[in-house]
Amino acid sequence: MNNFPDIASIRNDFPILNEIVNGKQLVYFDNAATTQKPRIVLDALSGYYEHYNANIHRGIHHLAEKATGAFEDSRRRLQKFINAELSEEVIFTYGTTDSINLVAQSYGRKFLKEGDEIIISTMEHHSNIVPWQMLCEEKGCVLRVIPINDEGELLMDEYEKMLSEKTKFVSVVHVSNSLGTINPVAEIIEKAHKVGAKVLLDGAQASSHFTIDVQALDVDFYALSLHKIYGPTGMGILYGKKELLEAMPPYRGGGEMIKEVTFEKTTYNELPYKFEAGTPNIADVVAAKYAIDYVDTLGKPNISKHENDLLLYATEAVREIPGLRIIGQAKEKVSVLSFVVDGMHHQDIAVILDNQGIAVRTGHHCTQPLMSRLGILGTTRASFAVYNTIEEIDGLIKGLHKAKKMLG
Amino acid sequence: MTINEAQDELIEDFELFDDWESKYEYIIDLGKQFPPLEEQYKTEDNIIKGCQSRVWLNAFMDGDLLKFEADSDAIIVRGLVSMLVKVLSGHTPEEIAKADLYFMEKVGLHQHLAQTRSNGLASMLKQMRTYGIAYQATN
Numbered sequence: 001m002n003n004f005p006d007i008a009s010i011r012n013d014f015p016i017l018n019e020i021v022n023g024k025q026l027v028y029f030d031n032a033a034t035t036q037k038p039r040i041v042l043d044a045l046s047g048y049y050e051h052y053n054a055n056i057h058r059g060i061h062h063l064a065e066k067a068t069g070a071f072e073d074s075r076r077r078l079q080k081f082i083n084a085e086l087s088e089e090v091i092f093t094y095g096t097t098d099s100i101n102l103v104a105q106s107y108g109r110k111f112l113k114e115g116d117e118i119i120i121s122t123m124e125h126h127s128n129i130v131p132w133q134m135l136c137e138e139k140g141c142v143l144r145v146i147p148i149n150d151e152g153e154l155l156m157d158e159y160e161k162m163l164s165e166k167t168k169f170v171s172v173v174h175v176s177n178s179l180g181t182i183n184p185v186a187e188i189i190e191k192a193h194k195v196g197a198k199v200l201l202d203g204a205q206a207s208s209h210f211t212i213d214v215q216a217l218d219v220d221f222y223a224l225s226l227h228k229i230y231g232p233t234g235m236g237i238l239y240g241k242k243e244l245l246e247a248m249p250p251y252r253g254g255g256e257m258i259k260e261v262t263f264e265k266t267t268y269n270e271l272p273y274k275f276e277a278g279t280p281n282i283a284d285v286v287a288a289k290y291a292i293d294y295v296d297t298l299g300k301p302n303i304s305k306h307e308n309d310l311l312l313y314a315t316e317a318v319r320e321i322p323g324l325r326i327i328g329q330a331k332e333k334v335s336v337l338s339f340v341v342d343g344m345h346h347q348d349i350a351v352i353l354d355n356q357g358i359a360v361r362t363g364h365h366c367t368q369p370l371m372s373r374l375g376i377l378g379t380t381r382a383s384f385a386v387y388n389t390i391e392e393i394d395g396l397i398k399g400l401h402k403a404k405k406m407l408g
Numbered sequence: 409m410t411i412n413e414a415q416d417e418l419i420e421d422f423e424l425f426d427d428w429e430s431k432y433e434y435i436i437d438l439g440k441q442f443p444p445l446e447e448q449y450k451t452e453d454n455i456i457k458g459c460q461s462r463v464w465l466n467a468f469m470d471g472d473l474l475k476f477e478a479d480s481d482a483i484i485v486r487g488l489v490s491m492l493v494k495v496l497s498g499h500t501p502e503e504i505a506k507a508d509l510y511f512m513e514k515v516g517l518h519q520h521l522a523q524t525r526s527n528g529l530a531s532m533l534k535q536m537r538t539y540g541i542a543y544q545a546t547n
Contacts, residue, residue: 022428345482347460355428363460377481378460406433407483 007306010298011387013038024357027392032177032205032336032383033361034227038294041231044287055279057256071282074289075272081292082222083213084239088271091238091245092280096204097127099223099238100171102275103200104131106251107221107244108169114140116168119197121146121154121183122373123176126366128202132171146172148373152179152328160191167197174206178365178379179328180311180336182206189219198244204228204236208385209307209334211300214239230385231291232284238275245271252277303386307335310384314393321400327379335384338365341400344407346380352403358396411503414495415511422515431516432484439487445479456528456535461485463528467539474501474543476536480528488520488529496536505540509533 011017014036019026028036048070054063056071072087079087093099112118118132118141136143144167146159154172170192175182189199200221203212207224214222221244225236240248250257250268254277259267268274295303314337318324323342341349346362353360363378364371371378382396409417425431449466456463461482468475476497480486495511496504512518521530 345461347482348484350460351484352432355432377462406429406436 007387007389011389013040013294014387015039015042017387021357021359022355027358027395029382029384029388029392029396030359030361031208031385031388032228032381034233035208035230035385036387037232037291038230040290040294041287044290045232045283048283048286053283056282057273067282067286070286070289071280074285077289077292078237081212081296082207082224082237082239083215085215086242089239089242089245091240091272091275092285093223093236093238093275094234094281095225095227095236096202096223097131099221099236100128100200100202101131102238102251103171103221103223103240104135106248106275107198108132108135108141109139109251110247110249112139112141112168115166116141117144117162117164117166118142119144119146119159119162119167119170119172119192121172122148123152123154123179123181123367123370124171124173125177125202125204126368128171128173129369132169141168142166145369148370150374151330152176152181152374153330154181154183154188156184156187159188163191163195163197165195167192167195169200170197171200171202173202173204175203175209175334176328176367176370177205177336178338178367178370178381179330180205180333180338180383181328181330182332182334184332185219186217189217193218205334205336208295208303209300210304220244226284226288226291229291230294231288235281235284235288242271245275250274250277254278256280298386306386307384307388310388310390310393311335311337313390314382314384314396317393317397318400320397321404323404324400327374327376336381337383338379338381340376340379341404344403346378348407349380349400349403352406353396353399356395356399356402358399360396411495411499411507415509415514418491418495418511419514435487435491435517436483437487438490439480439483439485442479442486442490442493443477445477449477450479456531461528463489463532465532465535467536469543470498472500473498474504474539476539478532485520485529488517489532492529492533492536501540501543503540505537505544507537507540 016036052063052066054067056068075090076087079090084090122145132143144162147155174185185201192199198220201219203222203224208229220241222239227233257269257274257277259269324339327338350362361381445464450464454464454466461480463480466477476493478489478493480489512521
């Protein structure tokens with residue numbers, strides 16, 4: 001392992017890592033569910049409330065101007081983070097789920113009609129299945145699903161066969177939360193565009209691991225959540241190409257999103273405000289900028305390298321657990337290690353690990369159709385972030401041996 | 409044995425354990441010893457789905473007493489289920505509906521009841537009480 005940069009000093013940035021859980025030092029391996037927050041983000045949150053809490057965009061006073069400035073700074077920072085061309089292409093939402101719902105409800109209801117086909121994949125999170133099912137039910141569209149192989153990779157030939165002039169929308173996950181698979185999204189987008197379909201990528205799991213460039217991808221919509229990138233919960237973004245967002249109707253009404261209201265007719269505000277009805281989640285938006293700064297200061301290539309080293313080490317180390325089978329063995333993977341162990345229920349494994357201070361996630365990971373395809377009820381999932389260490393993985397292996405002994 | 413006597417007996421059993429390992433080894437043992445629910449009762453009607461483990465609960469009247477049989481696919485949950493059955497099964501519907509369950513908290517296992525979505529245990533307890541109320545009404 002290289003000594004990037006200095007994991008001990010990175011760990012010092014995350015106060016929660018000092019927590020004692022069930023009498024043991026916390027080992028946090030549930031990063032695909034949410035990452036922990038560095039001190040700089042926590043300070044930004046309290047700093048906002050202590051020094052410049054005010055409602056944004058309309059106030060003519062010092063605090064309102066300062067809060068508005070910080071809020072819009074954050075938008076520009078996120079624009080840069082995903083390399084969007086324009087800041088108004090970045091819409092603040094409650095998170096990835098909210099972003100996908102926005103597209104399904106606004107773009108989908110306006111532009112999709114009976115018989116149109118929407119393509120998703122077998123490895124989608126429920127949040128990228130249900131909004132499209134709701135739309136299909138309402139509009140009579142047809143949902144098609146890209147199958148996968150046993151390693152957990154999309155069958156691209158099958159995808160290609162599915163594409164036709166009927167295909168109007170493709171919504172797939174950039175990185176699988178259950179398996180860690182990195183999907184060939186550039187190819188997916190290119191092929192969808194050839195038949196005139198628009199593409200949304202669910203970037204919830206991708207955005208903390210590697211650089212996202214929406215212009216290079218030529219993706220139409222990109223959804224992500226900040227809490228998975230060391231930022232606050234309850235906020236995310238929807239990126240959309242300007243011409244598409246312009247053509248889409250607002251789907252929530254209220255303050256902020258209007259230009260002029262009379263009882264006869266209301267005209268809507270311009271982008272991005274058209275999609276941001278009501279007082280937004282100002283504090284979390286403001287703090288998000290600091291999370292992004294933190295990630296960029298460490299450098300995503302460095303983060304990826306460290307996480308990948310952890311994944312390789314863990315993948316090798318778990319082989320010593322008898323009866324353990326890794327679920328998701330794609331060639332291209334992020335630092336997610338999902339597995340099942342013969343004769344042991346994942347819930348039992350999690351309880352035994354928790355008693356040793358080790359936090360993992362177990363179950364179907366909100367991907368029930370994927371679990372059915374793989375013929376399992378769920379997995380135990382350890383997911384690694386920048387602050388995790390080889391020693392912690394050794395602790396996990398020890399913990400699994402203990403579980404094996406107690407449950408076997 | 410009343411519901412509270414059964415609870416107190418469990419609390420006494422758990423006082424013997426001074427670390428988490430022996431406590432959970434005991435729960436795992438309870439799970440292993442608990443008779444499995446016959447397959448015919450593992451129906452869609454009887455299943456209580458948690459996010460992670462599945463619990464089945466079968467309820468029936470035996471004279472004036474409401475009885476429970478249950479199962480789970482996870483062994484620790486099975487052990488916890490066996491304790492709830494031990495405490496609540498074989499009492500009148502009224503007693504079950506009104507029971508004050510304090511033993512889980514006393515033995516330091518209340519977090520398993522708090523994880524409502526994950527293990528189905530809280531839903532099972534709620535279902536047991538609902539049976540109590542329902543059978544009370546029909547009697």
